[in-house]
Amino acid sequence: MVAPLAHRLDWEGHCMKTVRRLLYRDVVWSVVFVALAFLSLFFFIDFLDALEKVGRRGQSVWLAALYTLLEVPGRLYELMPIAVLIGTIYAMARLAQSSEFTILRTGGLGPGRALSLLLNLGLVMSAFTFVTGEYVTPWAEQSANSLRTRLEGGSDLGQIGAWLREHRQTPQGVRVFTLNVRGVQADGKLQDIHIFEHDAQGLLHSRLEAASGRLVPTPGEAADHAHTWQLRDVRVTRWPLGAATGEAPLRNEHHAELAWPTTLSANVVEAAVSSIDSMSTLDLWRYSRHLNRQEQTAQRYELQFWRRVLYPFACIVMMALALPFAYLHARAGGVSLKVFGGIMLGISFVLLNNVAGHLGLLNNWTPWLAASAPSALYLGLSLAAFGWLVRYR
Template sequence: MKTIRRLLYGEVVIAVLLVTLGFVSLFYFFDFVEELQAVGKHRDTGYTVAQALLYVALMLPSHLYELLPITVLIGTIFVMARLAQSSEFTILRTSGLGPWLALRTLMVLGLGFVVFTFAVGDYVAPMADKSAQLLKSRYQGKVSVGKTGAWLKERQAYSHYAVNVGALAPDASMRDVRIFEFNNQGFLVSMTEGQTGTFGKDDSWQLNKVDHTEFTSTDANATRVERSFVDTFRWSTQISAEMVATAVLRPERMGTIDLFQYIRHLDANGQSAQKYEIQFWKKVFYPLSCLVMVVLALPFAYLHFRSGSVATYVFGGVMAGISFVLLNNVLGDLGALQGWWPWLTAALPGLIYSFISLTAFTWLVIRR
């Protein structure tokens, strides 16, 4: 049995590695061609072709995380179909490799791919993506989330705060910070605008070049407005640098722990966290799709192939992998619009393909 495992695992790992290398190289080329536009736009700040190559290389772990289920499916289908065509799998079956033993053997390999995918998506990709954004911000001057910036909320004892951070600078400081303070009745109490801001070590923000406006009700029909300009302003808050970075960065490129902590912060302050909850559960279930893909590829070993028909089935594997990614993205957006349970929205693509793979295994392997 050790010889059979060594044969299957070695063939599948090499095939998946080659397919992954091909896909990653293709994405690297496309990203680099697109990044050449930024080289011309920011040439005066020192953003060269070498910097663009490094930036695109740092984005590769994110592509690797997204591609792994597809490459696992294609590589495993190729190996299973080739073994079936050369009658090697028939010899393995006559040597005692029954359907359930073959399924168990491939599932162990699939679990290895699950662990690797989780490690890439939860540790390598977020760190590489953050490094890539900081690298590019040195030449563009900031990291932002569009024209509106990032919005956060915080509840304190007697006030509610809505905070807007326009962008993050390369030194982890904030740009264009606006803080809106509301009382418990929902009336605007003050508005603070700072050109820059830094994170203090004592649960506070230090704002610089601040325009501070206070709204004070003198009676039922009159409000007094007091405006002042100060060089520095200290604001006590529990909003940390990690939370601001989480709000600025794309949620699908965050770690599971960071997503969980940010979801708790949003829930504690009465904000909608469904988008982040869906991404959190996707982080949990997406690596398991590698296990589903391995099971989906096993029935190809029990098919009868003619000469040259392997390429057709490999192409079918490519289409199945692409359809899984499309279904995963579409159901994520649809679940957010329809208000579905986040865990169900994230798990549904895997459940659908698990049903397809087990049905194919039962029909092609067990019954036939």
């Protein structure tokens, strides 16, 4: 009895290995094909857009192509769940149309085992998406921003600019310093810097304006003054006590160079002047904590943090959503019709994901709920469709 049982288990293991190799090969190649097709399309569109700037500030066709290539990892990160959905639907629909999936079901491939096989592959796809979004995409975005900054001689942060805040204990008491940066020069220096000093009651004590500046570490200083702004062409306006009533005049100062101590770290300053898409998950978490400590609005960065954490798991949801297409009869529509349905599902997922993010910001929803709601909805939809097809079809 033991030998036949062991032989049977060995035979089942060999069959499952063959089934797993068949499914994974078809699904992976289909996902790769769909991803390459989408990336080629977006590369062509982005390259045409970059060609409009050729000839300006020394930009050439090769630099436009390089800049477009640096955008490819970000595009791949955004398109991975859709590519997984469409590629898996195509592979499963093709197996169903050729009756291969029917044969596998007859041979013992039950719904639970089929779902577990695809979910295991979905975990691999999720890990690949996470690595792409956490390491490759931020590096590519930062390289693209640096390239654009060098070509354009700097980057403009808009009329509002980037705002930072820090609370500091001084001999005069607690002071709140609000900083505004309007741009970044090609060499990395910050330009058009404004620093406002308020006391605990909100009274303005000084205003500092600098043409440019750079944050440098100051070794040997105390922990609360671990960095220093090296500012150039500085104009300082001070409001002494009684200046509002005319009892004391305003004081205006001008410095060619000024060292201004700060508690802000280089990572916080870099995060404030950088694009939110170029920040890694760890940077988003650190900057969100800094904003909360300084009593600033951090919901936008918290929402982006949770979207970055949960987005790779959308590949698992897409795998589960694609499996019911394998149980549809061939007469229920050809492969092209099912792929078209997959494209519509993918587009609706992207739209819902973006809409949920904007609604979460407008209505002040809990960030992790707003980020996870689309995936949870589509996962429930896929499991309900899968259960209905397995039971009644």
